[in-house]
């Protein structure tokens with residue numbers, strides 16, 4: 001028999017938008033009330049957005065967030081959501097410093113609050129720099145059900161606050177999260193949540209946000225797992241969603257002696273609810289298959305970067321190649337084809353197929369298309385400055401960059417950079433040339449995955465009876481920068497399958513020279529690739545932000561010095 005109906009509000013907040021996020025929380029709390037829920041759980045820092053980075057250190061922002069929380073409690077009550085217990089993540093600030101906090105709002109008031117204990121400080125996270133950890137646990141009793149709270153990283157700790165809640169005795173654990181997407185991370189979350197439910201001795205309600213924030217994207221994947229580790233429901237990825245479940249909660253023994261934490265119990269209502277008919281459990285959404293998941297992550301990251309930064313349209317160079325084709329298809333899926341402006345910018349070395357494939361792509365997708373010849377601009381620079389060789393080649397990419405930025409300034413489009421992770425790794429782009437842009441949608445996608453995504457997207461279109469967006473020719477032709485006659489990427493770079501394999505080990509796996517040799521790569525290949533990667537750090541630092549999909553994206557996940565004389569290499573003779 002259920003004791004509580006709980007709603008998981010998998011929403012998409014915006015960093016810094018206290019008024020907008022408050023309105024979002026009120027709207028979704030009202031929906032939860034409409035579903036007859038007694039409690040509703042929002043993601044980590046839903047009121048402020050996540051991650052707030054150094055906004056956390058601004059006293060003015062902390063004060064505004066606290067005021068917004070008090071106002072939100074009142075607004076919820078005024079909107080008819082005062083009787084529901086709303087678990088809301090926010091930024092707090094006390095005498096010790098800024099806190100990553102979750103509050104319980106009920107009856108127009110803030111009735112309980114708890115600070116995050118474990119502050120993640122690895123990969124993209126810097127929480128020890130900006131927050132102070134908490135040491136208290138606040139357990140809220142609602143209709144006789146004791147509910148403990150743990151915030152995101154706290155559930156990744158064995159023997160941490162969840163174990164303490166198990167010691168204290170709680171009927172239910174709720175966890176607000178802001179857990180960024182990485183490929184295959186959903187495979188880790190379900191077993192993790194199941195382990196924590198067992199540790200707590202109670203079902204666990206896991207709520208993660210959706211949406212993009214700069215280089216991060218959040219996939220949701222909110223879920224409820226029973227004490228026995230059974231998945232009761234799971235929300236679909238990358239979309240806002242309200243999941244409502246009735247929970248049958250066996251009563252457990254209570255204790256007030258908890259190791260390492262101070263425990264406070266807050267009673268909102270002691271009496272169990274009268275018997276009511278449970279809703280059928282919503283069927284768990286299946287996690288998306290690999291390519292669909294990555295595509296959704298890239299679409300969401302791009303859409304939210306554009307929308308949350310106030311742009312309505314994007315512009316990019318269309319070369320007829322695979323990278324610009326995939327970025328154009330992503331942009332059309334994210335924003336609609338009418339918001340996408342493609343520009344073909346032929347130079348003297350551009351092949352006929354570069355122009356015809358770009359035009360074909362534009363027609364398939366239905367995006368705005370124009371041709372801007374760059375020959376006269378290039379000739380002016382080359383002649384006036386007396387440029388030859390590589391300097392001359394790069395002027396072509398730079399004239400394209402200037403053209404795109406000109407169109408951006410004139411029409412308000414955001415410029416998309418089309419570089420992929422492989423190119424970023426080895427520095428295969430012209431700085432201030434094809435590397436210009438405000439956002440780089442595929443910067444964390446290795447070249448081999450760019451091809452797979454293109455094939456997958458076309459196959460999806462086929463399945464739906466739609467025109468595949470990407471010309472077959474763009475997928476099958478050998479990649480070329482077309483900066484000199486008959487140039488091919490393979491003139492300067494190893495075969496992409498092999499290159500991506502080395503990069504996966506060196507960048508994602510942090511392998512050293514000996515590890516790479518042991519993995520079977522040729523020493524000359526290792527030398528060449530590692531040298532290119534190390535030398536290109538300066539280019540990566542100046543590259544636009546783009547959606548992280550991997551365990552280790554360039555940027556905050558991998559912070560290497562630019563000025564750096566250390567080289568992995570064959571051991572020197574002593």
Ligand SMILES: Nc1ncnc2c1ncn2[C@@H]1O[C@H](COP(=O)(O)OP(=O)(O)OC[C@H]2O[C@@H]([n+]3cccc(C(=O)O)c3)[C@H](O)[C@@H]2O)[C@@H](O)[C@H]1O
Pocket residue numbers: 390394397423427428429430431433434480481483489492538562
């Ligand atoms: N440590 C450092 N810190 C700061 N700046 C540094 C630097 N080292 C060089 N630089 C600067 O960078 C310049 C060299 O970089 P850059 O001008 O980009 O030129 P660079 O890297 O020498 O050449 C561009 C390469 O990318 C290839 N490319 C270009 C365009 C598109 C594609 C494609 O297929 O996608 C490929 C092209 O074929 C060529 O191999 C130097 O002249 C210097 O000004």
Ligand SMILES: Nc1ncnc2c1ncn2[C@@H]1O[C@H](COP(=O)(O)OP(=O)(O)OP(=O)(O)O)[C@@H](O)[C@H]1O
Pocket residue numbers: 316317318319320321322323324325343344345346347350354400418419423434479480481482
């Ligand atoms: N002729 C062109 N017209 C318009 N844009 C171009 C042209 N050539 C290059 N670009 C722009 O510069 C980017 C780098 O292109 P380039 O052809 O040099 O390398 P690539 O990495 O093979 O990319 P792609 O697969 O998109 O061709 C392209 O994605 C495109 O945005």
Ligand SMILES: NC(=O)CC[C@H](N)C(=O)O
Pocket residue numbers: 044120151152153154156177178179180
């Ligand atoms: N916001 C957080 O604490 C996130 C950390 C956590 N390990 C995750 O990625 O899910």
